[in-house]
Amino acid sequence: MADTEHEFVRSQMLPALAPPSSQVGAVRWMRENLFSGWANTALTLISAYVVIHFLWGMAPWWLHAVWNASSLPDCRKIIQTDFGPHAEGACFAVVHERWKQLLYGFYPDTEYWRPNLALILMLAAIAPILFSHLPRKLLAFSALYPFIGYWLIWGGTIWFPVSALLGFVIGGVVFKLLAEKSAVVAAGAGIVIAALWWMFGESWLEAALHAALPISLPSVESRDIGGFLLSIIIGVSGITLSLPLGVLLALGRQSNMFFIRSVSIGFIEFIRGVPLITLLFTASLLLNYFLPPGTNFDLILRVVIMVTLFAAAYMAEVIRGGLAALPRGQYEAADALGLDYWKAQRLIIMPQALKISIPGIVNTFIGLFKDTTLVVFIGLLDPIGFINAIRATSEWNGIYWELYIFVGALFFVFCYGMSQYSMYLERKLRTDHR
Structure with missing residues (x-):
């Protein structure tokens, strides 16, 4: 009877089996995200139809693309010769022919190594700022880079x-x-x-x-600097300078000193109430009237100042939101430790406020970088300005999408990089372990 009682007890462990194919990999992801219900399934099928229809219509335009031609008529002739009399295709030959202007403006051809070197050094300078695991000694080079970059680009x-x-x-x-x-x-x-x-x-x-x-x-005049090089100069300078200025304005707006608080509030509200294009026109046309006769105030420098002030006002409000989100106990804890105002801000308050404000800060940076295209309205030839100039020539009169796609791709790379770094920083500073 005892043997009968233990007859169904297994003496060896069964080997682990692979999970069902419907519970792993792409099949599981599609079942949970695309076909989890009838409504989700219907939206998936409709979306797939729209995307396929769009790609099917755009495919010939991309597949018939021409990269070597001297003008738009030559480009169309090549497409019709290779793909039929009614064929249409992209003419990226304009990018192949004018990429130097789109990237460097009228910068001398023999000096392209200078902005290229300045860009490489810029990446090396911002690396220790963005990634804390790099040696802190490299921050000394980061502090020196603005002067090195200026000398490389403008010369003298x-x-x-x-x-x-x-x-x-x-x-x-x-x-x-x-x-x-x-x-x-x-x-x-x-x-x-x-x-x-x-x-x-x-x-x-x-x-x-x-x-x-x-x-x-060799000196290079500011009027020769254009294209994407100009956008990087204005955008990076504005981003670098607007963050510390925005922090000071946010603290000034919350200050107990009446004069500092009033000046900060007045500046923030005035700048936020005026369009950026108005400030750029002020920098371009009106600022010289307030300077001594004969003063040569570089136009790019004026634009950098106005863009920085504009971004700093918005940055101050983003950081003020982070300060307002902190519980009152953090301020009381700083007081209990006997820290003065600046040590409390540097060690306790501001690190937490900046952490909370990361999405808003990066959003402001991205908006600032894209707003650099507005300088075309004051006569600076950024990439958009050169698009208009190229389309006005007899060789490329009528070209449209190809230039904007190229410039849009350049801006997307930079803006997407900033967005991805923001997500990386949020994951790194996360303390809830979710």
Whole structure:
């Protein structure tokens, strides 16, 4: 009887079986996401029909593309010769012929190595800022890069950016010496001393150093800089400068000091209430009326300043939202630790506020980078400006989609990269372990 009781007890473990094919891989994903119900199935089929119909109609245009032709009529003749008298196709030959203008504008052909090197160094400079696992010592190069990049792109004597950098060094030394007494007084004194150096000491030192050791590159005028190079200069400069300025404006708007709060609120509300194109026209046409006669204030620099101020106002509101989202206990914890205002902001408050504000910050950056195309209205030939100029020529009169597709692809690469980095940063800083 005992043997009968243990007759159905297994003495060995069964080997693990593979899961059913409907529960793994692409089949499971499609069943859960595309065919989970009758409504989802219907929407999937309708969407598939629309996409296939669109691709089927666009396929001949892409497959008949021509990459080598001297004009639009030649391009159409090649398409009709190769694919029939009624065939249509893309004429990407315009991109093949004019890509230098679309990327560099009228920058001298023999000097293309300079913006190319500046772009490579820019990527190296922002790498330690974007990725914390890289050595912190590389941040010194990040701080020096704006001066290196300026010299590479605009050229001239190397002592101009060196003497300009010296102004920041002098201002920083003054700030460090006075910071223990009052951070506000130290910042103000540092700014004043640096400004005095740039007004009175910089030109003298630059001339003396250039006379002693003339190191220079051929100068390139700002009117020769255009295309996507111009968009990168304005976009990267605006992004880099608008974030710290936006942080200061957000803190100023929440300040207990009436004057600072009023100035911050007035600036933010005024800038947010004025279209960017109006500010660009102000930078292009009106700003010179307020400058001394004979002053040569570079147009690209004026545009960078206006774009930075515009983005900083929106950035301040994004960061203010992050500050408002923090519980009051974080501020009380900073007070309980005996931290002063700036240490509390640097160590406790601002890191959490910036973490909360990452999606809004990156969204503002992307919008700023795309808004650089508005400079076409003030006479700067960015990629959109060159599209209009190319389409006005007799060789390419009538071309349309090909140029906009190329420029749109360039902007998509940069904007998509910023979006993906934002998602990476959110995953890295996530603390809820979901």
